[in-house]
Amino acid sequence: xESPDLNPFGDDxxxxxxxxxxxxxxxxxxxxxxxxxxxxxxxxxxxxxIRICVLTTAALAGxxxxxxxxxxxxxxxxxxxxxxxxxxDHLSDPSLLVALLATAVTLFFATTEDDPxxxxxx
Amino acid sequence: xTPSDPELITRVIVNGDRAAFGELVLRHQSAVRLFLRxxxxxxxxxxxxxAQETFLQAYRGLGRFRGESAFSTWLLGIAHNHxxxxxxxxxxxxxxxxxxxxxxxxxxxPAAAAELKQDLAAALKQLDSDEQTALHxxxxxxLTHPEIxxxxxxxxxxxxxxxARGKEKLRHLLASWNPRT
Numbered sequence: 001x002e003s004p005d006l007n008p009f010g011d012d013x014x015x016x017x018x019x020x021x022x023x024x025x026x027x028x029x030x031x032x033x034x035x036x037x038x039x040x041x042x043x044x045x046x047x048x049x050i051r052i053c054v055l056t057t058a059a060l061a062g063x064x065x066x067x068x069x070x071x072x073x074x075x076x077x078x079x080x081x082x083x084x085x086x087x088x089d090h091l092s093d094p095s096l097l098v099a100l101l102a103t104a105v106t107l108f109f110a111t112t113e114d115d116p117x118x119x120x121x122x
Numbered sequence: 123x124t125p126s127d128p129e130l131i132t133r134v135i136v137n138g139d140r141a142a143f144g145e146l147v148l149r150h151q152s153a154v155r156l157f158l159r160x161x162x163x164x165x166x167x168x169x170x171x172x173a174q175e176t177f178l179q180a181y182r183g184l185g186r187f188r189g190e191s192a193f194s195t196w197l198l199g200i201a202h203n204h205x206x207x208x209x210x211x212x213x214x215x216x217x218x219x220x221x222x223x224x225x226x227x228x229x230x231x232p233a234a235a236a237e238l239k240q241d242l243a244a245a246l247k248q249l250d251s252d253e254q255t256a257l258h259x260x261x262x263x264x265l266t267h268p269e270i271x272x273x274x275x276x277x278x279x280x281x282x283x284x285x286a287r288g289k290e291k292l293r294h295l296l297a298s299w300n301p302r303t
Contacts, residue, residue, distance in 0.1 A: 014289060014296075017242055018261040025152035031170065032147040035177045042138055 059103045066099050127193040135185055143184075147177050150194055153263060154201050160258045161205045163247070172208060176201040191272060195265060199273040202255070245295040253288030256281055 125133075125142075127149070133142035154176055158169035179200055180187075187196055246254055255274060259265045265273065270281045 011289075014293060015261075017238070018257060018289075018292075020239065026155050028148055028151055031151050031155070031173070032144055035147050035151075035174050036140060036144050038174060038178055039140065039143070039181055040178075042140070 056107060059106050063099060063103055066096070128189060131184060131187060131193065134181070143181055146193070150197055151177075153194055154197055157198055157258065157263065158201055158205060160262075161202070161251070161255060168208070172201065172204045175204050179204070191269060194263075195269050195273060198259070198263065198265070199275075202273055202275075241296060242292070245292050248295055249288050249291055250284075252276075253284045253291070256284035257288045257292075260285055 125145070127146065130139075130142040130146050133139040134146070151173065155169055155173045158172045158176075159166055162169045162172070176197060180197055187193065191199075246257070249257070252274075256270060259270045259273060260267075267278055267281050267285075270276070271278045274281070276284070
């Protein structure tokens with residue numbers, strides 16, 4: 001008695017069958033245009049380098065004025081030979097530390113690029 | 123010369139070039155929409171809505187694309203997540219019990235190749251959703267096992283299990299429809 005071939009779908013044949021494209025690639029049919037129309041409005045790109053220059057100059061100028069007023073405009077200049085040492089001495093002053101911290105924070109935010117929104121995959 | 127995906131992505135990020143993004147959409151829309159149609163069991167309207175959300179999210183997050191996988195793989199991952207979120211939202215509609223009638227057991231299938239493909243399509247609908255997804259990504263999208271794992275968020279072993287089980291079920295289903303039996 002002939003035994004029926006119960007499973008003619010061996011690995012090779014099944015693989016070939018599964019790889020057969022079910023349909024031709026989908027025509028765009030205006031899909032891309034629909035997506036482009038739904039994109040968020042473009043933000044005007046800021047001139048980052050101008051922003052950095054202006055804010056850095058302003059921050060340094062403010063710091064210089066603060067130092068000038070504190071020392072009567074003489075101390076730091078008079079000790080120009082020992083500028084680093086003099087600046088180190090000034091750092092012991094809490095008010096100067098606060099000014100420097102404020103300058104650093106300002107510069108950080110001034111020079112940090114806007115991050116794109118996080119990609120939330122979940 | 124046709125620009126590559128990474129070149130187009132760079133144009134979008136650096137210059138805000140929307141035309142470049144349009145080219146990326148045009149290039150990958152078919153794969154993403156076909157994948158979502160498979161996931162939504164043929165609901166073309168829902169699949170296209172999810173595909174649009176996929177591309178919009180890709181646009182917003184393009185700066186975070188590291189190029190560690192192909193752009194198409196990254197897109198399919200986003201698409202899969204959108205589908206999972208949509209399915210979670212609409213679970214009460216009994217998504218899994220979508221209206222695909224089971225094939226009649228005793229109807230002999232014709233030997234013609236076209237009808238064999240129809241039988242295969244019907245058999246595929248009998249599989250679990252995850253098995254269908256794994257088979258689609260592997261055979262239709264040409265993804266590797268690690269890429270499927272990345273897209274679907276499954277461990278590598280799970281990918282292999284879904285593929286093996288899916289194929290085994292298909293063999294069984296197609297064998298029972300064999301015209302010689």
